[in-house]
Amino acid sequence: MRYAHEVGDVRAAEGALMARLPEGTLMRRAAAGLARVCAGLLGRVYGADVVVLAGSGDNGGDALYAGARLARRGARVRAVAAGSRLHQEGLADLRAAGGRLIDLADAGAAVAAADLVIDGLTGIGGSGALREPHATLALAASGAGGIVVACDVPSGVDASSGQVEGAAVRADVTVTFGTLKPGLLIDPGASYCGVVELVDIGLGPYLDDPDVVSPAAEDVRPPVPGPESDKYRRGVVGILAGGEAFTGAAVLSVGGAVRGGAGMVRFASVRPAVELVRQRWPEAVTTVIEPGEKALDGIGRVQAWVAGPGLGTGEDAEGLLQAVLSTELPVLVDADGLTVLARRRDLLARDAPTLLTPHAGELARLLDADRGEIEARRLEFVRRAAAELDATVLLKGSTTVIAEPGRPVRVNPTGTSWLATAGTGDVLSGLTGALLAGGLSALDAATAGAYLHGLAARLAAGGASPDAGEAPIGAFDVITALPAAFRTLPW
């Protein structure tokens, strides 16, 4: 797991650690780490052209001290002051090392010509849209031809949330201190960071539990069948999906479950959807639901349900969803099921685990919120959804985030922009449902499902050879690549 802490926690840990250390120690540690990464990126420091963009706070101080270190190794370092104040000790150190301050008017040309730009405009103290001249400098850095290294956080990115309200620095590398910040892991902020390098400054023992975590392959643990396992013990997942109008969603959801390791998939739907599923997935055990039927008797035992993809939103769908949610089994609700829940939130009052997998539009309906605001502030809204709906919530999108009341938010590290295509969400629902039926908790099933789904998409888009480049993919390609994604896990 990678751990991230919000600004308040970072400041508290910094205060506790600083009280035990001589003044300036932490900033020196941070600057040394930053300079080390910059030197590594430059390869040859001597003679390199470096520009430091310095704001008036300690972020600027870090950047100036790092610039001084590079100047001592022979780099030509010029600094630009954004605003009227500047970290005086940092500036003095830079000057003593042979660096100099240049006029704001000359900043654009200097940034354009630099081999490396250090962005020290704002760090964890930044808030709201960047003001001038910071915004113009951030845009200049983003367009620079050289390497752009953000100090702690790309300026313009909110460290705690990842929100970007105006201009922000697009970095090639972000060197962050002490712990990751949520805004480096969650879009839109994450997309500004480039590669994130963590520099240890000794904060670890003083930090509280993380606010956000990002799982690695070893944290993804799908159930493994043993010699004793039979199809029932491996987990039977029930899928209630598809309707007269939408049959494809059902085929994709069942496919995700078959390749997601379910011992058995029981599929229930209206006749056209059942006929299609039988053709494509003969592995599934199917039951036809007649029009008007609102009970799920006679389907057989399942260990978890997936309800919603292509189900429709009418009375029949509502009745069937109610039947599923009134069981004492874990239930994953997706797609049309979520639209029904938006008008029937009472159905969420249950004791068994409920996992909701909305995209921003579906969550907007569930919370009566604005879709654009959800996309801009994913962390805030996924937490709010989990608390208000008292469920585990997986919010799909450019960064998939998973929240459960009282737990750190999990941020999925896999995925690709090619995944933004119709039907991929249906695959995720079946895959995650299979993991739920296999015995994982709602939080772990969502974590593993999102991870494997994103990885399968990457493998499908990237092809067999790592040098092959990428290609557009469809939802079925994700299903096909799931075995390869599972094989990458250490198990």
Ligand SMILES: NC(=O)C1=CN([C@@H]2O[C@H](COP(=O)(O)OP(=O)(O)OC[C@H]3O[C@@H](n4cnc5c(N)ncnc54)[C@H](OP(=O)(O)O)[C@@H]3O)[C@@H](O)[C@H]2O)[C@@H](O)CC1
């Ligand atoms: N914590 C730690 O463990 C350690 C922290 N360290 C470092 O300290 C950094 C935090 O330093 P910090 O607290 O001085 O804040 P910082 O990020 O420099 O920003 C403050 C300045 O930004 C300005 N400003 C704000 N918003 C703005 C906007 N929208 N547009 C324009 N300007 C804006 C604001 O201006 P003001 O509002 O005061 O006018 C103020 O001048 C941290 O990121 C890390 O690099 C390390 O050295 C050691 C360990």
Ligand SMILES: [K+]
């Ligand atoms: K910065």
